[in-house]
């Protein structure tokens with residue numbers, strides 16, 4: 573059996589270095605390039621990479637993916653910073669190179685994927701929903717990509733179910749006191765030394781609350797998802813948004 577030829581972009585970073593180790597340890601994969609900032613993307617092409625695992629930063633990710641797609645290299649992307657406009661641009665690039673695929677995974681950990689799924693399921697049954705994400709203080713962006721996606725999924729489910737807007741009679745004395753508004757769902761970001769990646773979805777109804785909490789306590793939590801993404805993206809042309817599409821969740 574021939575091994576999948578994999579490149580990692582952002583190979584010296586917190587998650588990128590973990591991905592390098594995971595790909596090296598996978599029996600069905602060969603790490604053919606491990607690139608950091610300033611390294612030439614052409615190295616991937618020369619090394620015959622079939623899949624690039626993109627774990628850099630929101631400023632770098634679009635340029636890297638443009639290059640990958642143009643060279644027919646599939647992308648498994650954990651980097652954050654996705655907007656509708658960016659997704660549309662990526663779809664356009666993928667359309668121009670049929671057969672090439674990209675997975676955008678707001679979170680590679682199974683627990684986080686399930687949190688999003690459960691939050692979407694529960695959202696229509698409660699009057700109020702808020703998201704709190706908690707991360708290490710070196711994280712580049714806020715809110716997290718996972719929290720943004722979670723809030724979007726909650727908002728979609730509530731809209732489909734015809735839910736009324738959330739009750740909130742607060743008049744805020746300080747900007748930011750009620751968090752960021754993502755499609756009508758408040759999202760709060762905590763940055764705290766000692767944490768890695770955590771999220772709570774708080775749902776409230778008359779006389780009851782439901783809390784869905786997930787904790788990633790080590791970057792290894794993301795690796796089964798990264799490897800699954802690599803194995804599946806090669807036969808999933810176009811854009812796949814969310815690892816759940818590669819999991820049999822039902």
Ligand SMILES: NC(=O)C1=CN([C@@H]2O[C@H](COP(=O)(O)OP(=O)(O)OC[C@H]3O[C@@H](n4cnc5c(N)ncnc54)[C@H](OP(=O)(O)O)[C@@H]3O)[C@@H](O)[C@H]2O)C=CC1
Nearest residue numbers: 582584585586587608609628632650651652677678679680
């Ligand atoms: N989807 C998921 O499950 C997860 C996603 N993430 C996301 O992954 C991204 C990286 O996170 P994290 O590892 O903590 O961040 P780090 O800052 O630790 O790592 C990013 C690495 O990418 C490098 N880099 C930047 N630009 C380029 C480029 N153009 N080419 C190659 N390398 C580049 C950086 O170099 P330099 O240090 O020189 O800037 C750095 O080494 C973030 O967007 C984060 O939110 C993180 C964990 C899980």
Ligand SMILES: O=C(O)C1=N[C@H](C(=O)O)C[C@H](O)C1
Nearest residue numbers: 652678679711716717718769
């Ligand atoms: O930067 C991180 O650490 C993480 N980033 C992703 C995000 O923004 O959602 C995934 C996970 O939360 C870890």
